Amino acid sequence: MNSAVVSAVLRWYGSEARDLPWRRPGTTPWQIMISEFMLQQTPVARVLEPWQRWVDRWPVPAALAAEPSGEAVRAWGRLGYPRRALRLHRAAVAIDQDHDGEVPADLAALRALPGVGDYTAAAVAGFGFGQRHLVLDTNVRRVITRIGAGVQYPATSLSAAERALAETFLPRQAPRAARWAAASMELGAVVCTARSPRCDDCPVRSRCAWRAAGYPAWAGPPRLGQTYTGTDRQCRGAVLAVLRERDEPVPSEELATAWPDHDQFERALAGLLADGLISEGPAGYALPI
DNA sequence: CAGTCGTGGGG
DNA sequence: TCCCCAAGACT
Missing domain, CATH: 1.10.10.10 (Winged helix-like DNA-binding domain superfamily/Winged helix DNA-binding domain)
Incomplete structure (x- = not known):
């Protein structure tokens, strides 16, 4: 029943997807892993330059593993959350030592790497190896919550119900599932955004439960604002x-x-x-x- | 589970 | 200006 939604989003993605460098053919799982670490809580626009510098300087995990962790921190620049740089360096060491220098294709092995949580493991397995996994980042969660549940924002924590909802969208075939992950993420990033969604440009606005319900405002507990200055x-x-x-x-x-x-x-x-x-x-x- | 962990751009 | 929040992970 959600196949129509998936098809429409995939079609939209085919014509409207941004040309992001880590999406280009030939991008290695390692390069994708670097992008996923950098994109954790950091907007695409700010990742573009550092990502290119990283893949040029450290084309394989062993290259990064051979350098001091401080070099990773330095090259991280102002991306924020610099512990990610440290974790990526440690992941490179683990890949070099325990996986013959190759990014593992196994989801559990990925998940065991430093800095790799449920999202990043699924993303690398999906985008890097074309596997079929639920890739539930903030964008995908918002998209399926709006379309499928008619609610403006996903809950703070991922529930079994939400996971089940996400499953109803996930295509059976691995390549299509991986593409759905990228497409639904893209839709959330550029159309079904958190604050000012561009519903007029949405390829599935006619099938959106949130729109059908008249865009009800978030009824759950208020979001805790992030303080920063002086912290x-x-x-x-x-x-x-x-x-x-x-x-x-x-x-x-x-x-x-x-x-x-x-x-x-x-x-x-x-x-x-x-x-x-x-x-x-x-x-x-x-x-x- | 809730708090912690950077930084910067857009509404 | 101020506020929100952005391809999360870890404790």
């Missing part, structure tokens, strides 16, 4: 930004000028050390070896 996260970011630009260790007193509140600076420093994002030596702090 430890901002402080950590400021500290790391300094170290990314330096090749030599930075003395503590100098590094402290990156943040006005000293207690918070110390707390951020301890956190960054604990995370392995920075290292401490006799001459000061630096990105890890």
Whole structure:
């Protein structure tokens, strides 16, 4: 019954999909894995340049694994959530050591890699190896929730019911399922957006339960807004930004000028050390070896 | 389960 | 300006 929806979305995707570099033919699973790490909570527009630099510099997992983790952190630039860079580096090491340098095609093996959760494992298996999996990112969840359940936003946590709903859309054939994953994700990213959906441009507006119900507003608990200014996260970011630009260790007193509140600076420093994002030596702090 | 973890652009 | 939130993972 949802095959009509799937067909329409796939047809739309065929003509309207953005030409993203990691979607081009010949993209390797490793390159796709890099894109998926970078795209975790980071918009496409900001990923394009860093992704190209990464795939040029580290064309295979072994190349990244051979470098200090600090180089991954430095090359991460200002993508945000730099622990992802560390996890991707650790994933490269694991692939190099435990999988003969090849990104595993097995979903469970992917899921076991550092920084790879349910979403990323399914995405790499689907986009990199053409397998059939539920790929439930924020876009797909919003799309199926609106079309299938008539609700504006998906719940905070993924329920069995929502998973079952998603299954009703997933095509039987693996290549088609993988394409559906990409297409439904694209629809959520450019048409069925969170704030101002462009329903007039939607290929399945006539089959959307949310539209049929008159676009009822979200009735669940209010979204917790993310605070940032003045938080430890901002402080950590400021500290790391300094170290990314330096090749030599930075003395503590100098590094402290990156943040006005000293207690918070110390707390951020301890956190960054604990995370392995920075290292401490006799001459000061630096990105890890 | 709820909190934590960066950064920047668009409405 | 301010606020929202963007291809999540981990604890």
